Amino acid sequence: MPAYDFPGGIYPPERKSRTSQAPLCAAPLPSRVQLRLRQHAGNPASPCVAEGDTVQVGQRIAKREGMVSANLHASISGMVSHIDDEAITIDADGLDKWQMLSALDWRTASPHSLLERLEESGLAGLGGAGFPTHVKAQVAGHHAIDTLIVNAAECEPYITADDLTLRSYPHEVLDGAQLIAKLCGARQIMVGIEDNKPQAIQALQHVLTEQQHPIEVTLKVIETRYPSGGERQLIKKLLNRDVPSNGLPVDVGVLCHNPGTLLAALHSVRDGKPLVERIITLTGGAIRHPGNVWVRLGMSVAELLNHAGLSRERLYQVISGGPMMGTPLFTLEMPVLKTTNCLIAATRDELPPVPAESPCIRCGACESVCPEQLLPQQLHWYNQTEADDTLEKLHLFDCIECGACSFVCPSYIPLVQEYRAAKQRIRLKRIESAKSEHAKHRFEFRQARLAREEAEKQARRQARLAQNRQSTTGPHAGPNTAPVADLRSLRIAQTAAKAAVKKAEKVLARATEQAPNQRHDDLEIQLATAQENLKAADTRLAEARAAVPQKEAP
Amino acid sequence: MGETFSWWGILSAIGVLTGLGITFGALLGMVSERFKGEANPLVEQIDALLPQTQCGQCGYPGCRPYAEAINQGDAINKCPPGGEMTIHALADLLGREPAPLDGEAATDDSVAFIREAECIGCTKCIQACPVDAIIGAAKQMHTVIEDECTGCDLCVAPCPVDCIDMLPRAKPLSQWQPVFHTTPSLIVSDRASARSEHASL
Known part of the structure; x- marks a missing residue:
């Protein structure tokens, strides 16, 4: 047992035995799948097939878009029947014809080809966050990684998908871990697992004793306590390292992966099989055959639960994900996503409705269970007045949304839901202010452009006038006193405009150096604005000089 | 003797003080240039x-x-x-008193849309747009860049054929804001009925 510990945590009833003892089997092939374009963190993928196309299992149907995004592949063979902004629907032909990629040996393949394969296969974290795996592997390129953690804690009640994955495929998961560790240059692999999974621990120990691994693997069995499976908590527990506020595990040299993701990574490299299916826990009192099943992505939740023997009379609510962090589904006509790890069809007795909320009594129970050592009470208080600056100062964005505070609250205040809403509210505000900033720069650019055009027009008119005067009355000095005073201020304006251009160039260059992959639209507009201003100043100065040529000559 | 001495003293004092003044003046000037804060009037x-x-x-x-x-x-x-x-x-x-809004409050976030079949290519809307969000040329069809449009509707009035509509802007799903009642304004029986509505799948 490691000596380190994370603060807080709770002990909710586990209810895992119902599914952990049933064998892993495959769900029937769906007759129709609906594949959402955004099943991962980041930008939605963009479709690369058309309605009416015939596709095979594993064929790419949507391409990743932008930096953080993942490819999407057909999970059944058949015909693309519908495409819209949200999803691609495929009607099955029942043949289940596969289209595999070439097999690679991860021991000998180059890191570049491995990365390319992870990207091509559309891998995303299967634990729930759905972060694209190839991006995570690339992030490792900018940071020194020394440890890969296999996050097998699976601390949420009900869920046993990782447990079954480890028991059924211990070799593959550890090989997948070796693959990812090699890719990110980790020197050691740690498997963090809670002590309520003795069979999985035994299976892992068996593999570790009989097989030699190039990168050292340590198995760490930890106490069962929610939320030990949060990456920050697990890193604290296994390595005693604190992930900084607003930081990522890579900042402390650690990468966390879910066993399911590692298995999928190995399948994509060793067998050339893109991510088209995953293991899901089907559980809850309203289904007759609870257990873990291999499910093709995009299968409808209703079809899947009916297969497991759903009793509509006993059903109270269906939760996608665990009971602590999952979301209740308001409709069963939902497809299975890459991030769906569990479906709970709960009866009313099992997950009863929350009693009515009463006022906060300042008991402090939430503070003692918060694994991030935040002040849930204060957050609740300031959220009521939408004091967003204060919320950010109280590290709202460090909240991992584990729900421990809501679980213990004697007043039944839906604290974690409040924090989620507040986070989204602040995010939207940020988007809004970025947008208005952008509009401001475009407005300024337009003003500068109009000023430049006006100055040029003026210059042309002056030139024409001067020419006319020359041809009719000959050289004519005219009243020169006003333009001379003007000349000085114009020269100052021109110098200031030059300095502004230089400054804008410098800022843009610095930003490009720091983040070469990002676009700096606003900075580019600012530079263009400064250039327009300079042009206008140049034109005005030239015009004034043309009017008084003899005074300017040295 | 004493007189020359005092002259020397006075001159040296003036010299030293002037020197100090110049040195520190230059130093302060340099520092204020070097560490100039971002002006935010x-x-x-x-x-x-x-x-x-x-x-x-x-x-x-x-x-x-x-x-x-x-x-x-x-x-x-x-x-x-x-x-x-x-x-x-x-x-x-x-630090002023908030006053009620002068004029009608803006409804929802909107975006200009040009019915391109009807556009005659007069460029009037392009000239009216404060953020250069309309592209097109004389006698060519015009169109609005949705991401740049601020929904100010300044382009609607100048259009001679009335082919510009202000449409509500589509919000992406990722910008969905949960409707969440923090105020405990419901009485318990209301809450129970609201919950059962939600729960009925």
Whole structure:
């Protein structure tokens, strides 16, 4: 047992035995799948097939878009029947014809080809966050990684998908871990697992004793306590390292992966099989055959639960994900996503409705269970007045949304839901202010452009006038006193405009150096604005000089 | 003897003090140049609170001119796109009394849409757009860049064939804001019925 510990945590009833003892089997092939374009963190993928196309299992149907995004592949063979902004629907032909990629040996393949394969296969974290795996592997390129953690804690009640994955495929998961560790240059692999999974621990120990691994693997069995499976908590527990506020595990040299993701990574490299299916826990009192099943992505939740023997009379609510962090589904006509790890069809007795909320009594129970050592009470208080600056100062964005505070609250205040809403509210505000900033720069650019055009027009008119005067009355000095005073201020304006251009160039260059992959639209507009201003100043100065040529000559 | 000595003393004192003055003056000057803080006068702060729609409904040609006018003492309630939120923010910043909005509050976030079949290519809307969000050329069809449009509707009035509509802007799913009641205004029986409505799948 490691000596380190994370603060807080709770002990909710586990209810895992119902599914952990049933064998892993495959769900029937769906007759129709609906594949959402955004099943991962980041930008939605963009479709690369058309309605009416015939596709095979594993064929790419949507391409990743932008930096953080993942490819999407057909999970059944058949015909693309519908495409819209949200999803691609495929009607099955029942043949289940596969289209595999070439097999690679991860021991000998180059890191570049491995990365390319992870990207091509559309891998995303299967634990729930759905972060694209190839991006995570690339992030490792900018940071020194020394440890890969296999996050097998699976601390949420009900869920046993990782447990079954480890028991059924211990070799593959550890090989997948070796693959990812090699890719990110980790020197050691740690498997963090809670002590309520003795069979999985035994299976892992068996593999570790009989097989030699190039990168050292340590198995760490930890106490069962929610939320030990949060990456920050697990890193604290296994390595005693604190992930900084607003930081990522890579900042402390650690990468966390879910066993399911590692298995999928190995399948994509060793067998050339893109991510088209995953293991899901089907559980809850309203289904007759609870257990873990291999499910093709995009299968409808209703079809899947009916297969497991759903009793509509006993059903109270269906939760996608665990009971602590999952979301209740308001409709069963939902497809299975890459991030769906569990479906709970709960009866009313099992997950009863929350009693009515009463006022906060300042008991402090939430503070003692918060694994991030935040002040849930204060957050609740300031959220009521939408004091967003204060919320950010109280590290709202460090909240991992584990729900421990809501679980213990004697007043039944839906604290974690409040924090989620507040986070989204602040995010939207940020988007809004970025947008208005952008509009401001475009407005300024337009003003500068109009000023430049006006100055040029003026210059042309002056030139024409001067020419006319020359041809009719000959050289004519005219009243020169006003333009001379003007000349000085114009020269100052021109110098200031030059300095502004230089400054804008410098800022843009610095930003490009720091983040070469990002676009700096606003900075580019600012530079263009400064250039327009300079042009206008140049034109005005030239015009004034043309009017008084003899005074300017040295 | 004493006289020359005192002259020397006076001159040296003047010299030393002048030297000190010049040295420290130069030093302070250099420091103020070197560590110049980002200037953020009140106009900038006011401008930052305005929504930057550049719609001109305040009577000024853009947000920046209105910010300057507010700084000169103009009323803070002339910005319909900003609404109550902006008025309160400005009142907080300037220490003035918040006043009710002058004019109609903006409804939803909207975006201009040109019915391209009807467009005659007169470029009037292009000239009216404060953020250069309309592309097109004379006698060519025009169209609006959706991401750049601020929904100010300044392009609607100049159009001679009335082919510009203001449409509600589609919100991406990722920008969905949960409707969440923090105020315990429901009585318990209401809450129970609300919950059962939600729960019925």
